[in-house]
Amino acid sequence: MSYTAHLAAIGSAFLAARQRSSTLIPVRDGLGQLLAEDAHSKVDLPIFRNSQMDGFAVDVASVARVPAELTVTAVLAAGWSGSAEHVPGAAERIMTGAAMPVGADTVIPIEDTEPADVDGRIVVRSSRPVGAFVREAGSDIAKGSTVVPAGTYLAPRHLAAMACAGIESILVRPQLSVAVVTTGAELVAPGEQIGPGQIYDGNLVGLASCLIRDGARVAHAERSPDHPAELRKILDRIVGDVDLIVTSGGISAGDFEVVRETLSDGTFRHVAMQPGGPQGIAVYEGTPVLCFPGNPVSTLVSYEVFARAVIREDAGLPAKARTTSRLTQPLTSLAGKRQFFRGKLGDTGVTPVAGPGSHLVAAMASADCLIDIPEDNTDIDEGAEVSTWPL
Ligand SMILES: Nc1nc2c(c(=O)[nH]1)N[C@H]1C(S)=C(S)[C@@H](COP(=O)(O)OP(=O)(O)OC[C@H]3O[C@@H](n4cnc5c(N)ncnc54)[C@H](O)[C@@H]3O)O[C@H]1N2
Numbered sequence: 001m002s003y004t005a006h007l008a009a010i011g012s013a014f015l016a017a018r019q020r021s022s023t024l025i026p027v028r029d030g031l032g033q034l035l036a037e038d039a040h041s042k043v044d045l046p047i048f049r050n051s052q053m054d055g056f057a058v059d060v061a062s063v064a065r066v067p068a069e070l071t072v073t074a075v076l077a078a079g080w081s082g083s084a085e086h087v088p089g090a091a092e093r094i095m096t097g098a099a100m101p102v103g104a105d106t107v108i109p110i111e112d113t114e115p116a117d118v119d120g121r122i123v124v125r126s127s128r129p130v131g132a133f134v135r136e137a138g139s140d141i142a143k144g145s146t147v148v149p150a151g152t153y154l155a156p157r158h159l160a161a162m163a164c165a166g167i168e169s170i171l172v173r174p175q176l177s178v179a180v181v182t183t184g185a186e187l188v189a190p191g192e193q194i195g196p197g198q199i200y201d202g203n204l205v206g207l208a209s210c211l212i213r214d215g216a217r218v219a220h221a222e223r224s225p226d227h228p229a230e231l232r233k234i235l236d237r238i239v240g241d242v243d244l245i246v247t248s249g250g251i252s253a254g255d256f257e258v259v260r261e262t263l264s265d266g267t268f269r270h271v272a273m274q275p276g277g278p279q280g281i282a283v284y285e286g287t288p289v290l291c292f293p294g295n296p297v298s299t300l301v302s303y304e305v306f307a308r309a310v311i312r313e314d315a316g317l318p319a320k321a322r323t324t325s326r327l328t329q330p331l332t333s334l335a336g337k338r339q340f341f342r343g344k345l346g347d348t349g350v351t352p353v354a355g356p357g358s359h360l361v362a363a364m365a366s367a368d369c370l371i372d373i374p375e376d377n378t379d380i381d382e383g384a385e386v387s388t389w390p391l
């Protein structure tokens with residue numbers, strides 16, 4: 001089975017995980033959520049023509065020559081109904097955010113005025129053009145226009161704009177909910193007492209953080225011993241909560257292949273690639289299960305090359321762009337297998353990091369890309385152009 005054929009099979013299996021419906025939530029709960037449909041403004045913003053300054057609403061003709069002395073006919077606070085008309089040649093004292101009286105076309109800030117000698121009159125000291133300090137209705141956005149487009153991860157600025165636009169509830173696409181289950185009798189959590197023959201579980205945190213980075217929600221992260229009954233117990237407990245299950249280990253050719261035994265209806269095969277040769281796809285109680293091999297580099301590379309793109313697409317995140325780079329040293333690759341070497345990009349090209357061994361997890365930590373070598377390339381020269389996938 002080729003890499004591309006298994007990738008296509010994973011794409012098909014993932015379709016079931018995509019079938020989740022959007023939910024309506026109050027805007028105030030929207031932080032970090034993925035907006036499922038365009039949010040349209042219920043009003044013009046500003047909703048009505050209003051003053052940008054504390055000052056005086058006037059008509060420009062009456063302040064064309066300054067100083068000009070005007071009678072103050074009203075005091076208009078933010079929140080007044082806005083139904084009064086401007087008295088031509090006079091001034092209305094107006095506060096920031098108050099509706100402009102009909103007929104007034106400019107605002108003189110209070111700093112540019114002073115009380116006149118006669119009570120109830122002011123002296124305007126500097127003139128302003130038409131529209132100065134007037135915020136026109138709809139000048140920010142028109143009623144019915146899109147305030148925030150579908151596919152946006154909602155930040156405070158989006159929520160504030162939607163609230164100002166009178167939007168009370170929004171349709172959001174729930175994050176993909178995923179369970180990560182690592183398997184192996186040898187595994188203990190970092191920080192736990194480690195005994196002979198035991199190792200620390202790196203895949204749980206590795207896979208969970210890949211998923212979170214790519215926009216999914218890790219609803220469960222569990223470690224299973226190598227007994228099918230135990231694994232089944234875990235799966236039964238979590239399956240109702242998640243859209244997808246990702247496992248590591250227990251799928252190759254040994255005596256204790258717990259994932260393979262438990263998900264015996266699944267498809268387990270050897271993909272012509274390295275690392276990540278053993279692979280599995282199964283369905284548990286209707287939920288797709290991606291089964292990655294246990295070696296930590298194999299697990300991480302499997303995620304990168306099989307799952308990352310679909311998980312990001314599902315979350316509405318852009319695909320990670322692949323690039324080409326020149327090898328800084330020759331490379332030998334296995335005939336008939338697509339090999340994903342770990343590499344480090346630099347000014348002179350890409351340098352493979354350590355060897356191909358899928359246990360070399362510490363070496364992988366210093367890599368920043370995968371070097372993708374096709375099945376039929378075995379001896380690649382220094383300087384050859386290769387495809388690199390960002391990590
Ligand atoms: N006879 C064969 N043996 C193996 C084959 C094969 O084709 N024939 N394939 C090899 C390849 S390639 C890989 S990769 C592994 C995959 O095996 P499993 O997926 O069954 O994984 P395990 O056997 O459970 O573990 C493999 C390796 O990884 C370590 N491991 C497992 N889980 C974790 C974890 N969560 N954190 C850190 N390290 C982990 C485990 O201790 C093993 O050393 O099979 C080869 N064998």
Ligand code: MOO
Binds near residue numbers: 273277293295358
């Ligand atoms: O192909 Mo396995 O997944 O590397 O060691």
